[in-house]
Amino acid sequence: MKENARKPRTTDVLVIGAGPTGLLLAGDLAAAGIRVTLLERREHAADISMTRSFAVHARTLEVLDARGLADELVALGRKAPVIGVFGRIELRLHRLRSRFPFVLITPQYHVERLLERRALAAGVHIVRGAEMVRLCQNGHSVRAETADEDVWMAQYVVGCDGARSPVRRMTGIGFPGRSVVRSVMLADIRLTETPVDAVTTNSNAYGFASLVPFGDGWHRAIGWVAGDERPDDAPVVAEELSALLRRVLGSDYGMHDPRWISRFHSDERQAVRYREGRVLLAGDAAHVHSPAGGMGMNTGLQDAVNLGWKLAAVVQGRAGQPLLDSYERERHPVGRQALRVSGAITRSVLRTPRNGLVRSLREASLPLANRLNALTATGERLLSGVGIAYPAPRGSHRLAGRRAPDLRLSGGRRLYEVLRDGRFVLVAHGRPVPETEWLRLASPAGNLRGPLLIRPDGHIAWASDTPDPEGLRTALEYWPVTAT
Numbered sequence: 236m237k238e239n240a241r242k243p244r245t246t247d248v249l250v251i252g253a254g255p256t257g258l259l260l261a262g263d264l265a266a267a268g269i270r271v272t273l274l275e276r277r278e279h280a281a282d283i284s285m286t287r288s289f290a291v292h293a294r295t296l297e298v299l300d301a302r303g304l305a306d307e308l309v310a311l312g313r314k315a316p317v318i319g320v321f322g323r324i325e326l327r328l329h330r331l332r333s334r335f336p337f338v339l340i341t342p343q344y345h346v347e348r349l350l351e352r353r354a355l356a357a358g359v360h361i362v363r364g365a366e367m368v369r370l371c372q373n374g375h376s377v378r379a380e381t382a383d384e385d386v387w388m389a390q391y392v393v394g395c396d397g398a399r400s401p402v403r404r405m406t407g408i409g410f411p412g413r414s415v416v417r418s419v420m421l422a423d424i425r426l427t428e429t430p431v432d433a434v435t436t437n438s439n440a441y442g443f444a445s446l447v448p449f450g451d452g453w454h455r456a457i458g459w460v461a462g463d464e465r466p467d468d469a470p471v472v473a474e475e476l477s478a479l480l481r482r483v484l485g486s487d488y489g490m491h492d493p494r495w496i497s498r499f500h501s502d503e504r505q506a507v508r509y510r511e512g513r514v515l516l517a518g519d520a521a522h523v524h525s526p527a528g529g530m531g532m533n534t535g536l537q538d539a540v541n542l543g544w545k546l547a548a549v550v551q552g553r554a555g556q557p558l559l560d561s562y563e564r565e566r567h568p569v570g571r572q573a574l575r576v577s578g579a580i581t582r583s584v585l586r587t588p589r590n591g592l593v594r595s596l597r598e599a600s601l602p603l604a605n606r607l608n609a610l611t612a613t614g615e616r617l618l619s620g621v622g623i624a625y626p627a628p629r630g631s632h633r634l635a636g637r638r639a640p641d642l643r644l645s646g647g648r649r650l651y652e653v654l655r656d657g658r659f660v661l662v663a664h665g666r667p668v669p670e671t672e673w674l675r676l677a678s679p680a681g682n683l684r685g686p687l688l689i690r691p692d693g694h695i696a697w698a699s700d701t702p703d704p705e706g707l708r709t710a711l712e713y714w715p716v717t718a719t
Contacts, residue, residue: 242386243378243386243387243388244272244385244386244387244388245387245388245389246270246271246272246360246387246388246389247264247269247270247271247389247390247391247550248261248264248269248270248271248272248389248390248391248392248393248546248550249271249272249274249377249379249387249389249391249392249393250264250271250272250273250274250392250393250395251273251274251367251379251392251393251394251395251396251401251402252273252274252275252276252394252395252396252397252400252518252520253273253274253275253277253280253347253351253361253363254347254395254397254518254519254535255288255343255346255347255350255518255532255535255536256395256517256518256519256532256535256536256538256539257273257275257393257395257396257517257518257539258273258347258350258351258353258354259302259350259354259536259539259540259543260393260395260517260539260542260543261273261354261359261361262302262350262353262354262357262359263302263539263540263543263544263547263657264359264543264546264547265354265357265358265359266357266657267543267544267547267551267657268547268551269546269547269550269551271358271359271360272359272360272361272362272387272389273354273359273360273361273362274362274365274367274379274381274387275361275362275363275364275365276364276365276366276367276396277363277364278363278364279363280344280347280348280351287343287526287531287532288342288343288346288526288529288531288532288533289340289341289342289343289434289447289455289529290338290339290340290528290529290530290532290533291308291312291338291339291341291346291532291533292338292339292529292530292533292618292619292620293328293331293333293335293336293337293338293619293620293621294333294533294537294619294620294621294623294638295532295533295536295537295620296308296309296333296334296335296339297333297334297335297621297638297641297651297693298536298537298540298692298693299349299536300334300335300641300651300652301651301654301655301693302353302655303655304349304350304353305335307349308339308341308345308346308349309335309339311341311345311450312339312340312341312345312450313339313340313341313433313448313450314337314338314339314340314433315328315337315338315339315340315432315433315434316328316329316336316337317329318338318433318434326614326615326618327615328615328619330612330615331615331616331619331621332621332640333619333621333640333641334641334649334651338529338619340433340434340447340448341450342449342450342455343532346532346536362385364383365381365382365383365385366381366382366383367379367380367381367382367396367401367402367405368380368381368382368401369405370392370401370402370405370406370514372392372512372513372514374512375390376388376389376390376513377389377390377391377392377513377514379392390513390550391513391514391515391546391549391550392513392514392515393514393515393516393517393542393546394406394514394515394516394517394520395516395517395518395519395520395535395539396520397518397519397520398502398504398519398520398523400516400519400520402514402516402520403506403516403520403521406511406514407511408506408507408508408511408516409506409507410504410505410506410507411504411505411507412502412503412504412505412523413502413503413504414500414501414502414503415501415502415503415524415525415578415581415582416459416500416501416525416581417463417464417465417466417467417500417501418459418460418463418464418465418466418467418469418498418500419457419458419459419498419499419500419501420456420457420458420459420460420471420475420476420479420496420497420498421455421456421457421496421497421498421499422455422456422471422473422476422493422495422496422497423449423453423454423455423456423493423494423495423496424453424454424456424473424476424490424491424492424493424494425452425453425454425490425491425492426446426454426488426489426490426491427488427489427490427491428486428488428489429488430446430488433448434446434447435447435484437483437484437485438483439482439483440461441460441461441479441482441483442458442459442460442461442463442479442482442483443458443459443483444456444457444458444459444479444480444483444484445457445458446480446484446488453494454490456476456480456490457526458476458479458480458483459479460475460479465498466498467497467498467499467500468498469498471496471497471498472496473490473493473496476490476493476496477490501524501525501526501581502523502524503523503524503525503574503577503578504522504523504524505521505522505523505567505570505571505574506520506521506522508563508567509521509562509563509566509567510559510560510562510563515542515546515559515562517535517538517539517542517566518534518535518536518538518539519531519535521535521538521566521570522534522570522571522573522574524573524574524577524578525577525578525580525581526577527577527580527581528576528577528580528618529618530573530576530577530618531573531577533620534569534570534573537566537569537620537623538566538570540692540693541562541565541566541692542562542566543691543692544657544690544691544692545558545559545561545562546559546562547657548715553673553715553717554715558715564626565625565626569623572617576614576617576618621638622638623638624636624637624638624694625694631697632695632697632698632699632700633698634687634695634698635695635696635697635698636694636695637694637695638693638694638695639687639689639693639694639695642662642679642680642687643679643680643681644662644677644678644679644680645677645678645679645680647680648677650662650677650689650693651693653675653677654689654691654693656675657691658672658673658674658675658691658716659673659674659675659688659689659690659691659696659714659716660674660675660676660677660688660689661674661675661676661677661686661687661688661689661707662677662678662679662683662686662687662688662689663676663677663678663679663683663685663686663687663702664678664679664683664702665678667686667702667704667707668704668707668708668711671716671717673715673716673717674711674716674717684700684701685698685699685700685701685702685703686698686699686702686703686707688707688710688711688714690714696710696714697710697714
């Protein structure tokens with residue numbers, strides 16, 4: 236037993252799980268001046284075999300830009316301005332109104348490395364090899380115990396500990412859902428021939444398959460044989476995957492030398508609530524779904540961006556519990572939407588017609604679907620995250636709750652550069668109110684119909700079509716921009 240066993244150690248916020256969601260949340264809290272401890276069950280950072288996500292969507296890149304990380308990450312990956320959804324609908328992301336009109340193809344461990352570096356620089360205390368085994372709370376604090384008998388006391392605990400979240404289980408939050416596809420093969424392989432597309436993917440009567448590059452000569456192969464329901468521990472041989480690639484993609488591209496190969500199954504589940512008292516959930520602990528569309532890691536990172544500034548304001552006494560309640564109110568519908576979108580893509584693949592005539596007729600209709608700009612544009616905004624908007628109070632301006640574009644500001648700056656210090660930003664001509672510790676003023680580079688108050692997560696808190704000091708002051712009293 237350790238000498239300090241069972242002697243409580245204190246922190247403001249205890250984050251459980253050092254994946255992308257936990258690292259981003261902990262970094263945001265620490266940057267806001269909150270004492271943060273991050274507990275991770277694994278002794279070491281995720282290795283290559285743990286990498287499940289390769290897609291970083293436009294909205295995620297925007298929020299990483301607001302933390303000074305996006306450009307470095309983009310340099311590590313490959314841009315895909317157009318992507319096909321299993322050979323069916325083509326999404327033309329290059330027409331997104333974003334600084335990042337593409338999906339970035341880069342392995343998850345690159346994202347984690349940048350986020351861990353930022354978290355450590357901000358002062359996050361990361362403890363690895365710490366498996367949480369008990370959790371209890373009262374009206375004032377939360378007590379957590381690890382397997383090696385360390386005890387932590389915190390004002391709040393956030394479970395970012397994955398689909399099998401002990402935090403969610405110990406808190407008693409339900410996680411209903413079901414498995415949507417079983418026996419999906421995963422492997423890291425080398426190829427003799429390099430595919431032309433950033434992501435090579437297709438589906439047909441035989442199943443579906445994808446090849447995604449790591450950027451270092453290795454590719455992640457993903458494949459499912461139609462009707463295969465074998466368990467996760469069923470053995471996989473390279474020849475089985477190779478045959479599937481040839482049948483679905485038309486070639487196995489000379490695959491060879493797999494460094495590992497396995498099976499997994501994909502669930503579709505969502506926590507019934509994201510908060511229980513002083514315990515909150517984010518990322519895969521709150522929602523899991525199929526990898527179709529690459530929305531999993533992105534949705535989790537955006538959970539963290541929404542929660543971080545709110546939790547910091549509550550811990551610092553600048554806001555009350557209603558602001559923290561808004562986390563679930565805003566993000567639970569987004570998680571549900573991610574399940575629906577990824578689920579629709581997955582089910583369209585699982586239901587590929589086996590009859591040749593039916594399949595030919597369906598494939599012949601796809602060009603027409605691609606020409607339905609209203610439909611595909613909506614899909615592009617949903618998948619990329621730039622179309623996500625939060626509900627606004629009745630009577631609010633039409634822009635309230637929407638994502639703020641990266642406005643050009645005076646002095647050659649951009650809005651998302653100014654957001655990097657974690658404050659609200661008031662974009663307005665002149666100085667209608669004084670700047671404070673929690674509110675930064677910025678002047679637009681061009682014409683602006685009226686002031687815009689931007690939340691730290693890049694969504695619009697308040698807007699006006701004309702200068703309206705009275706309405707602005709009411710908004711500033713509503714949002715946590717001054718100490719109470």
